[in-house]
Amino acid sequence: MTDSKLHKLILGDKQANRVVPPTGFTAQLTLFVAGAMGFLAVFALALSMASGRLADRWASELARAATLRINAPAEQRVAQTEAALEILRQTPGVATARALTGEEQAALLAPWFGSSLPAGSLPLPQLIEVTADDPGYDPSGLRLRLQAEVPGAVLDDHTRWREPLVDAARSLRRLAWVSILLIGGATAAMITLAANAALAANAQVIEVLRLVGALDSYIAQAFIRRFTLRALTGAAAGVVLGMIGVWLMPEASDEGGFLTGLGFQGWGWLVPLLIPPLGALVAFAATTRAATKRLGELS
């Protein structure tokens, strides 16, 4: 498409627009559906971005921390702890390894047993906090080595907890993307139907235009421009309403869990602004296709 054609398509040719009679009701329906789709797309986008953030956060926060638990008789505990720390210090990819103090261990148990627990008198396992470097260590290699030298050591790298959560967040994000694609597809289908209806309703007008020597591209342009603009306007209104809706949702907080984190952050607020132009693009493609097909069938 040349510059002048594009210019004409966007700004329109006032005269050319008049050759197709205005259609009040269908126009409003198209606007409404484009608006509804824009609104839904904002929420699907918010969900996808929030679940994406969640998956990343869980994956990175939990991945870096691991716990080494040493279950050994009281007399061997100190020696095994020392041995384990020594191994950890030699393992590439381990940033820090630190044995928790008695008070710290007691504090961890306090929610269950109260603070008056005589931690010192119980045969509690010794916990070692391990923080991975970037890149991290090899957990299975470390396990093998610990097994050989510190029989009472159990390495818990949180994989068990992390994977289902990260998987859940990732499938949520996938679902959100599928929804966005479906919304795009439904918009295309709806615009195609509306454009076909408009082309059929204006069969007489098209015939007269052909008789006086109008090219197919000229006739198609009148329809394409209308539907593209309607989709753009409708989607823009829907997106504005959707963004207000997302903005009114409560801030992310620990108490609210992940649900309150549903929304956009920082630059993320600019992403929904892509929805109206994309909607217009979908409408443009759908109308072009419908008009080309329909006009080709006429004599």
Added chain:
Amino acid sequence: MIELENVGYNYGGGELLDAVSVQLAPGSFHFLTGPSGAGKTTLLKLCYGALTPTSGRVRAFNMDVHGLDRDQMAYLRRRVGVVHQDCRFLDHLPVIENIALPLLVSGRELNHEEANLRELLNWVGLSERAHALPPELSGGERQRAALARSVILSPDVIIADEPTGNVDWEMSQRLLQLLVELNRMGKTILVATHDLSLIRAAKKQVQARVLRISNRQLQLAGADL
């Protein structure tokens, strides 16, 4: 200009036209006559490419009409002005915009054509009615508007299908006058009509030839009209 060579046409229910050959030379004036349903409109449609012959060849401006694609066909329509039996206007646009429609769709700058348009409206006597909508016009006014629209692009050939079909004698005289003037300006004219007195009136003013469709064939009618 337009040349039919052994053209046949059937609607699927039998032959309507068979082995029709005719040449419209530049500057000629032809009448096409024959009983209703004989195929006058069909023959005209074959001439401007709205129908494709089932046999034979139609050539317009030295191009085989059959081989034209949709865009080339649109360009052909700009070189042939057609006055349809039922006029065919865009009913939501005023007369003046309907007359200017061929200019609009061929991408001409309307501002530059303003004077031409006024002159043309004046010529067909519709200056007063320029802003009326087509359904508000009388039969004669519609026919004159259709004629004005067909000549706005200054085509080489003008084809009119029963232009005096539903107008009174005085109005048909006026329309004929307009067609005769166009012919004197060098345009090739082809008019389908069943009005023999119109043909007689025309013969007094121009060298008109009369083609008659009868029995699926096209014959050059004698001087007995």
